[in-house]
Amino acid sequence: MTLPTATIEPRYFRDVIGHLPTGVTVVAGREPGTGSPAGLVVGTFQSLSLDPPLVTFSVAATSGSWPKVRAARHFSASVLSDGQHDVCHAMSSRGADKFAALNWHESIEGSPQIAGAHAWIDCAVVQELEGGDHVIVVAEVLRLQAGGGRPLIFHRGSLGGYREPTP
Numbered sequence: 001m002t003l004p005t006a007t008i009e010p011r012y013f014r015d016v017i018g019h020l021p022t023g024v025t026v027v028a029g030r031e032p033g034t035g036s037p038a039g040l041v042v043g044t045f046q047s048l049s050l051d052p053p054l055v056t057f058s059v060a061a062t063s064g065s066w067p068k069v070r071a072a073r074h075f076s077a078s079v080l081s082d083g084q085h086d087v088c089h090a091m092s093s094r095g096a097d098k099f100a101a102l103n104w105h106e107s108i109e110g111s112p113q114i115a116g117a118h119a120w121i122d123c124a125v126v127q128e129l130e131g132g133d134h135v136i137v138v139a140e141v142l143r144l145q146a147g148g149g150r151p152l153i154f155h156r157g158s159l160g161g162y163r164e165p166t167p
Contacts (some may be wrong), residue, residue: 021155024080026091027057028104028112029072037099037112038068041091043154045077053141055123058134064094066135070125075139076111079119081149082161087114088152108143118151120144 028039040063048054055077059066069075080087091098103115113120123139130136150162 018156021153024084024088024152024154024159025057026078026080026087026114026117027059027066027069027075028078028091028099028114029069029075030110030112031068032071036097037104038065038072039075039091039098039112040065040069041088045079048138054126054138055121055141056136056138058131058136061130061133061135063135065098070128070137072111074109074111074122074124074142076107076109076113077121077123078112078114078117079121079147080114080152081116081118081147082152083149084114084116084152085159088159116149117147118149119146 022043023045025042025045026039027042027045028037030036031038040059042057042059045055045057048056057077087102090102099112104112105115107113107120107122109122111122121144122142124142125137126140127138128135129138153160153162
């Protein structure tokens, strides 16, 4: 049985879905062979399973950065902190060396981690699934650590910080 598909204009879909706030996460690894850092920003990073510990995120099938990170098979996810707008913009660019002006260090696995991030999660790619115009990545969590501050949030086309709820 084939289900009917709704005709939804892509821009309207994006505008409505944009009402859902998301965290801003840099997914980064080292290109095999050159050892150069490679990374991208994702707004879909989330936990998938506690046992085993798994996370998931999606990336555009046309991404030029994801194949470089994927090739390493290991990556580090840096959950950006409020105030790291410049990191988000640098990692969202199509520039040759996105890491040139950023403060970062290596994880135990050798993957780039953004200094001052809200949290770091080292992962190994387990599976990739087709998801329309995106690839859904499932990864095993190898180690993780919480940082400080508040997370950077993307909401309705803008970056901002998380605010504690008022009683």
